[in-house]
Amino acid sequence: MTTTVLISGAGIAGPALAFWLRERGFAPTVVERAPALREGGSAVDFRGEQMTLLKRMGILEDIRAKETAMGAQLIVDTRGKKVAQMPSVFFSGEVEIERGDLTRILYDHTKDDVEYVFGDWITRLDEVSDGVDVGFAHGESRRFDLVVGADGLHSGVRRLTFGGEELFRTDLGFHTAGFSAPNHLDLDHLGQICSVPGRTVMVASGRDRSALNVSFVFASESLEVERRDVEAQKRVLAERYADFGWEIPTLLESLQDADTLYFDSLSQIHLDKWSRGRVVLLGDAAWCAGPGGSGTGLAMMGAYILAGELASAHGDHEVAFARYEEKLRGPVKISQKQAAGIGTFLAPKTRFMVGYRNFLYRILGSRPMTKVFTWITSRAANAATLENYDAPVAARG
Numbered sequence: 001m002t003t004t005v006l007i008s009g010a011g012i013a014g015p016a017l018a019f020w021l022r023e024r025g026f027a028p029t030v031v032e033r034a035p036a037l038r039e040g041g042s043a044v045d046f047r048g049e050q051m052t053l054l055k056r057m058g059i060l061e062d063i064r065a066k067e068t069a070m071g072a073q074l075i076v077d078t079r080g081k082k083v084a085q086m087p088s089v090f091f092s093g094e095v096e097i098e099r100g101d102l103t104r105i106l107y108d109h110t111k112d113d114v115e116y117v118f119g120d121w122i123t124r125l126d127e128v129s130d131g132v133d134v135g136f137a138h139g140e141s142r143r144f145d146l147v148v149g150a151d152g153l154h155s156g157v158r159r160l161t162f163g164g165e166e167l168f169r170t171d172l173g174f175h176t177a178g179f180s181a182p183n184h185l186d187l188d189h190l191g192q193i194c195s196v197p198g199r200t201v202m203v204a205s206g207r208d209r210s211a212l213n214v215s216f217v218f219a220s221e222s223l224e225v226e227r228r229d230v231e232a233q234k235r236v237l238a239e240r241y242a243d244f245g246w247e248i249p250t251l252l253e254s255l256q257d258a259d260t261l262y263f264d265s266l267s268q269i270h271l272d273k274w275s276r277g278r279v280v281l282l283g284d285a286a287w288c289a290g291p292g293g294s295g296t297g298l299a300m301m302g303a304y305i306l307a308g309e310l311a312s313a314h315g316d317h318e319v320a321f322a323r324y325e326e327k328l329r330g331p332v333k334i335s336q337k338q339a340a341g342i343g344t345f346l347a348p349k350t351r352f353m354v355g356y357r358n359f360l361y362r363i364l365g366s367r368p369m370t371k372v373f374t375w376i377t378s379r380a381a382n383a384a385t386l387e388n389y390d391a392p393v394a395a396r397g
Contacts, residue, residue, distance in 0.1 A: 013283030020307030045093030068206030174343030293339030
């Protein structure tokens with residue numbers, strides 16, 4: 001009997017896990033709250049051992065066909081004057097792609113033999129002796145052998161299984177936001193970063209030269225803003241950046257017309273254990289590190305390892321989950337440590353620290369330091385070992 005696995009989340013970690021579970025003889029189903037695949041989003045990059053994983057999946061060429069091909073990042077002051085320049089490899093790795101494009105590639109490689117359910121989400125998880133009875137917001141209840149929460153920082157599966165998010169979330173003291181705007185700066189495979197104390201804006205245009213990817217990072221304690229109240233989030237950004245200067249007035253005008261907006265805290269998730277019974281967490285749901293922690297690549301590595309361990313254990317989830325966690329705890333620790341100070345680096349809180357950060361950019365962007373900084377940024381990417389699991393086997397329920 002084939003082992004059935006319900007995966008919550010059709011972002012990146014979920015479809016990546018579905019890819020490998022299908023290859024290993026399991027029957028995965030992916031449920032996604034959004035009515036369709038989420039388009040757009042910030043760019044994600046891959047480097048080091050993660051490139052080998054992309055080749056093994058057979059999707060590297062698809063990714064290269066959609067890569068941003070970003071060039072340098074220019075650090076400018078509020079007058080638009082360049083104060084430093086960083087080579088593309090520092091921010092864009094060996095290959096970079098917009099999140100929505102990567103999600104589409106993973107979906108296209110799995111949709112023919114993986115069940116996807118959009119516009120629904122898990123509301124109940126009741127473990128029984130031979131499976132998990134799952135209740136949904138809209139669909140009928142179903143039983144699965146295993147359940148995987150790959151549903152991000154605000155994971156519903158984690159909440160249902162382990163308890164409220166506040167028990168495991170550590171806020172880093174910053175918020176971030178991202179949206180797409182018209183490329184009024186006429187950037188061509190180029191990015192710009194501008195900072196004032198406690199606030200930064202990053203703009204870049206890659207594959208689609210008509211569009212400008214805009215990212216805000218700003219120092220902030222907890223904000224009383226509903227996660228799905230986009231208009232309230234836009235008001236917060238307009239207030240926080242009103243006196244910033246530089247290109248902000250034009251960007252804030254574009255913000256009002258933006259169809260989609262990503263807005264969230266920079267936070268990490270820390271759990272003593274990533275599984276309970278037949279339920280296991282993957283990616284940000286289990287170990288969210290934040291920007292700079294190679295989170296996307298690590299989530300995809302985690303998907304490969306989880307599926308491989310389940311196959312090696314012939315579906316014995318207790319053995320597989322323990323091995324999966326044992327192999328990823330070390331890499332996750334490195335990832336979280338590397339990302340812990342990213343907010344302070346991206347949006348220094350004082351004028352002195354902004355100047356010092358820009359000075360570091362000039363030093364790190366110099367030719368002698370390129371190899372050193374590349375090694376630093378690759379630590380998290382190379383922390384997880386890409387093992388050679390046995391050929392696909394039929395899993396037993």
